[in-house]
Amino acid sequence: MMLRPLLPAPVLVSAILLSGASLGSPITTLKSPRVEIPASDLVFPSGPGSEQINGNCLTCHSADHVLNQPSLSKEAWEEVVAKMIRAYKAPVNADDAEKIVEYLATTKGRP
């Protein structure tokens, strides 16, 4: 009885050559797309309290998520900051929270 080879020889040869070729190109040659993001969307523009807001409010969302909200009264901003702390467990100390509310009331405030 004759044993038939599983694959014809030329297929095997090219399979070996192809696997050799892919081993020869290391994964580090993959390129990431360069994405330019305007800096203003990443952090809060500087001003009194910007250090506190940038230090406390960018862990979970971007600055533009906050800056694209409608302008609010100081009381409403107090509510938002309190909600971040209460509902979403943002670790913000009382001192920073006060400065953050001031910052928001100044840059996104409404009388």
Ligand code: HEC
């Ligand atoms: C622990 C995570 C976390 C931190 C830190 C955090 N937030 Fe949020 N924030 C959220 C989540 C979750 C939402 C709701 C996300 C959504 O609706 O897409 C949100 C939504 C918001 C919104 C949209 C309006 C709303 O009420 O949903 C504002 C404004 C906002 N955050 C402001 C702030 C400010 C100011 C700070 C800093 C004091 C802050 N956040 C820090 C989690 C956080």
